[in-house]
Amino acid sequence: MFNWYTELGNMAHMSLNQYLQQVDSAWRNRDGKLLGEFLSFRHPHVVSSRLHIENPDSAVERVIDPPLDEIVAAHLRCVFSATNQEYVEAYRWQTQAMQAACKALQAQRDENWLLPMILSLCLDLRLLALSADNERSKRGQGPPRETLEKAADCLMSCFRICAADNRSSEEDTKRWGMLALVNQLFKVYFRINKLHLCRPLIRAIESTPLKDHFSLSQQVTYRYYVGRKAMFDSDYVQADEYLSFAFQRCHKQCARNKRLILIYLIPVKVLLGYMPSRRVLEKYDLLQLWDVVEAVKAGDIGRLNAAVQLHEAFFIKCGIYLLLEKLKIVTYRNLFKKVHLILNTHQIPVEAFVCALKCVSENGKQKPVSDPSNEYLGEVTADEVECIIANLIFEGKIKGYISRQHQKVVVSKSNAFPPLNSLN
Amino acid sequence: MGCILYTQRKSSEAASTSKVAEEKPLKPARRGKGKGKTEQATADVDVLFSKSANIKDLQEMLKKPAKTPEEKYRVLEARDKLMRMERGKQLKQGVGGRLHGTCPDMCPEKERYLRESQHQVHPYELKLTKEYSMNHTAAIKQYSRSSADQEEPLPHELRPSKVLVMAMNYMVLNIMDRSERKEENLRDWYFYVWDRTRAIRKDITQQQLCDMDSALLVEQCARFHIHCAEQLVGEDLSVFDEKINNENLTKCLQTLKHLYHDLAMKGEYCPNEAEFRGYIILMNLGDGNFMWEVQELRQEIQQSTPVRFAVQVYFALSSGNYVRFFNLVKSASYLNACLMHRYFNQVRTKALAAIARSYSFQSKVAQFPVSNLVNILNFESLEQGEMFCEHYGLELDPTRKFICLGRNALPPTNSVFPPTRAVNVIESKRKCTIGEVSFDICKN
Numbered sequence: 001m002f003n004w005y006t007e008l009g010n011m012a013h014m015s016l017n018q019y020l021q022q023v024d025s026a027w028r029n030r031d032g033k034l035l036g037e038f039l040s041f042r043h044p045h046v047v048s049s050r051l052h053i054e055n056p057d058s059a060v061e062r063v064i065d066p067p068l069d070e071i072v073a074a075h076l077r078c079v080f081s082a083t084n085q086e087y088v089e090a091y092r093w094q095t096q097a098m099q100a101a102c103k104a105l106q107a108q109r110d111e112n113w114l115l116p117m118i119l120s121l122c123l124d125l126r127l128l129a130l131s132a133d134n135e136r137s138k139r140g141q142g143p144p145r146e147t148l149e150k151a152a153d154c155l156m157s158c159f160r161i162c163a164a165d166n167r168s169s170e171e172d173t174k175r176w177g178m179l180a181l182v183n184q185l186f187k188v189y190f191r192i193n194k195l196h197l198c199r200p201l202i203r204a205i206e207s208t209p210l211k212d213h214f215s216l217s218q219q220v221t222y223r224y225y226v227g228r229k230a231m232f233d234s235d236y237v238q239a240d241e242y243l244s245f246a247f248q249r250c251h252k253q254c255a256r257n258k259r260l261i262l263i264y265l266i267p268v269k270v271l272l273g274y275m276p277s278r279r280v281l282e283k284y285d286l287l288q289l290w291d292v293v294e295a296v297k298a299g300d301i302g303r304l305n306a307a308v309q310l311h312e313a314f315f316i317k318c319g320i321y322l323l324l325e326k327l328k329i330v331t332y333r334n335l336f337k338k339v340h341l342i343l344n345t346h347q348i349p350v351e352a353f354v355c356a357l358k359c360v361s362e363n364g365k366q367k368p369v370s371d372p373s374n375e376y377l378g379e380v381t382a383d384e385v386e387c388i389i390a391n392l393i394f395e396g397k398i399k400g401y402i403s404r405q406h407q408k409v410v411v412s413k414s415n416a417f418p419p420l421n422s423l424n
Numbered sequence: 425m426g427c428i429l430y431t432q433r434k435s436s437e438a439a440s441t442s443k444v445a446e447e448k449p450l451k452p453a454r455r456g457k458g459k460g461k462t463e464q465a466t467a468d469v470d471v472l473f474s475k476s477a478n479i480k481d482l483q484e485m486l487k488k489p490a491k492t493p494e495e496k497y498r499v500l501e502a503r504d505k506l507m508r509m510e511r512g513k514q515l516k517q518g519v520g521g522r523l524h525g526t527c528p529d530m531c532p533e534k535e536r537y538l539r540e541s542q543h544q545v546h547p548y549e550l551k552l553t554k555e556y557s558m559n560h561t562a563a564i565k566q567y568s569r570s571s572a573d574q575e576e577p578l579p580h581e582l583r584p585s586k587v588l589v590m591a592m593n594y595m596v597l598n599i600m601d602r603s604e605r606k607e608e609n610l611r612d613w614y615f616y617v618w619d620r621t622r623a624i625r626k627d628i629t630q631q632q633l634c635d636m637d638s639a640l641l642v643e644q645c646a647r648f649h650i651h652c653a654e655q656l657v658g659e660d661l662s663v664f665d666e667k668i669n670n671e672n673l674t675k676c677l678q679t680l681k682h683l684y685h686d687l688a689m690k691g692e693y694c695p696n697e698a699e700f701r702g703y704i705i706l707m708n709l710g711d712g713n714f715m716w717e718v719q720e721l722r723q724e725i726q727q728s729t730p731v732r733f734a735v736q737v738y739f740a741l742s743s744g745n746y747v748r749f750f751n752l753v754k755s756a757s758y759l760n761a762c763l764m765h766r767y768f769n770q771v772r773t774k775a776l777a778a779i780a781r782s783y784s785f786q787s788k789v790a791q792f793p794v795s796n797l798v799n800i801l802n803f804e805s806l807e808q809g810e811m812f813c814e815h816y817g818l819e820l821d822p823t824r825k826f827i828c829l830g831r832n833a834l835p836p837t838n839s840v841f842p843p844t845r846a847v848n849v850i851e852s853k854r855k856c857t858i859g860e861v862s863f864d865i866c867k868n
Binding site for chain 2: 234321326381386391403
């Protein structure tokens with residue numbers, strides 16, 4: 001039986017010659033996956049001190065033929081720099097390995113077995129760029145995230161090679177590499193906050209016939225990012241669809257990833273009228289959202305404000321702060337529904353809504369004016385309440401109309417507050 | 425200032441030759457004898473603009489008497505050529521690096537004579553005499569577009585930050601307020617301030633200046649453009665182009681982001697950063713992810729009143745809460761209100777659609793008082809409110825006191841209601857002159 005630990009031990013003490021021989025044999029066997037491992041930072045060979053050589057070129061050339069020699073030499077130099085924690089330098093070598101690998105990939109017509117190796121190099125390129133940027137910012141150098149932006153260019157040129165390969169048969173096309181590269185690019189674009197650059201990538205994936213045949217893990221990642229993008233573009237129905245797919249198909253052992261997906265999926269769901277259970281939030285350590293959900297259900301604006309304020313830093317960091325504010329619309333709707341049920345009439349004076357809103361606005365406030373922005377907001381007025389109701393009617397969340405002369409909201413006799421999840 | 429050459433002490437060869445020119449008494453050029461004047465001029469031009477200009481010819485040129493602006497320009501151009509040759513040698517030897525401007529005037533000397541000789545002097549820079557002559561103390565460096573064939577500027581063509589501050593102060597005190605004069609040509613005014621402030625920004629980037637002064641300068645440029653966004657909206661396209669103004673404002677804000685970042689790396693924090701972070705948000709309310717940038721800021725900026733205010737504006741805008749939006753306009757500072765002005769049409773059209781839908785019942789036509797609408801949506805006047813409704817296809821009743829609302833969706837229009845100034849709503853907030861707004865002397 002294969003003993004992984006023995007293997008790991010062997011690898012970690014591997015000599016240069018052993019390493020090169022094995023790389024060479026993987027190349028000859030056209031084993032892209034194994035090659036990828038031999039060029040990856042997650043593989044134990046990187047800790048072998050016998051591979052930490054400053055000038056590996058001549059040794060590599062003796063064993064390995066072009067074009068692989070250039071890639072392997074650059075990789076070993078990269079490992080050497082990274083081991084010495086010189087990440088700017090390491091990143092430079094990784095780029096060189098990437099460029100040589102791209103050339104090799106492009107040169108191979110009607111073959112795609114090198115893809116796993118390319119993807120492994122891409123992953124490390126991004127991670128090294130992050131480390132390089134850290135190093136640079138510690139030294140106070142240059143604009144932040146400059147390396148990461150450069151890495152995006154490198155990934156992009158690789159993506160172009162894959163996307164342009166439309167002559168080969170479905171089996172041999174390099175297009176199978178597209179989605180993994182797009183995912184890497186998404187990660188960069190979200191990190192440097194250039195979401196508009198995602199659009200052409202999404203278009204490329206959506207239009208390829210391979211779309212639903214990529215590996216499931218890649219599809220999950222892809223839908224997670226596209227879902228988040230849709231969320232920022234206020235397309236909540238699409239966000240729901242993509243994030244739901246990601247959540248349902250994400251491997252159940254990847255609890256951390258499932259949690260990440262839920263951070264966005266839950267607010268989107270609430271906005272569309274679905275409320276999560278406390279159990280789910282507990283399971284995924286997202287109880288910060290529980291107060292929010294409860295406040296929305298109760299129609300309690302004051303409590304919602306307090307809940308958002310309490311975990312403000314967390315929500316801002318996750319990028320859902322603005323979305324949570326939009327839950328106010330749902331909260332207003334729930335509050336007004338309560339007013340309607342209490343008064344038990346379909347002609348409700350605007351004043352009743354004003355009164356209810358004033359009543360809940362004070363809830364949850366610890367100090368009289370804890371939020372400095374409150375100075376701009378002032379008291380809720382009848383005008384503003386009419387405006388909120390006008391919007392709710394306009395969006396179909398309340399069926400009825402406002403009678404201006406009588407200062408009343410006249411709601412439909414049946415189903416005046418249709419369930420939100422029936423609207424989309 | 426006159427025509428005394430501004431000499432460069434560092435560059436040995438060029439400096440010594442220009443010294444010679446300086447010492448030469450400026451005699452009037454002899455006329456009538458020998459070569460004609462024009463003939464001589466073309467010969468000079470040949471020397472100046474031929475690629476193979478040799479040092480000797482150029483040095484000869486420095487000795488020529490220079491009386492007219494054109495002649496003075498040629499002498500200075502010859503000097504610059506010589507200096508460039510010298511610099512070329514230095515660059516080959518590997519000497520170089522960041523440019524440090526040394527120009528002591530608001531406008532480099534050579535540019536002044538060039539523009540005077542070519543009759544390209546802006547009215548603000550002319551002497552109030554009958555003949556055409558430049559007021560050299562009032563001239564400010566023009567913006568010149570970067571192009572591939574443009575040579576890298578010499579140190580005396582770039583102004584150090586102290587001089588940039590002087591030029592900006594001069595404009596703030598003497599030029600910016602001119603637009604309030606009745607007879608003023610707004611086109612000239614806007615173009616002048618825009619062009620000269622753009623040149624200031626270019627000098628900052630070319631020298632890679634990174635200090636408090638340059639941050640303050642770019643902030644003043646930005647405030648000017650924010651102010652213009654409201655004051656000049658609705659002017660003819662030949663006077664004011666909203667798009668170009670926005671581009672320039674965006675560029676100012678982008679430069680500021682970089683400056684704030686780089687200064688913070690040095691441990692320096694600009695006192696106005698919060699104000700401008702607020703403006704940056706107000707410019708980008710269409711981007712649902714602007715909080716990402718906010719989240720990267722220091723706590724005190726995130727929590728600052730201007731940033732909080734801008735976020736509130738986003739909430740009002742994105743939820744269609746037109747009442748709150750215009751309440752925020754009412755409580756806004758002058759410049760914040762100017763920035764919010766660009767969203768007026770968007771908020772009002774959305775409001776009109778919601779009102780038309782929600783105040784009407786089945787097929788009955790409901791009436792909504794114009795005065796009420798004008799009040800809620802902060803129109804300048806009843807007339808403006810009426811025009812707006814009619815533009816979007818809502819009819820008024822015969823008394824013109826009510827708008828008639830139907831349940832049907834508003835008829836689609838492709839045309840946007842032409843943006844108009846908001847004198848009562850916004851301009852009235854300005855309690856000081858434009859120069860003071862830009863300089864931020866009076867806090868609104």
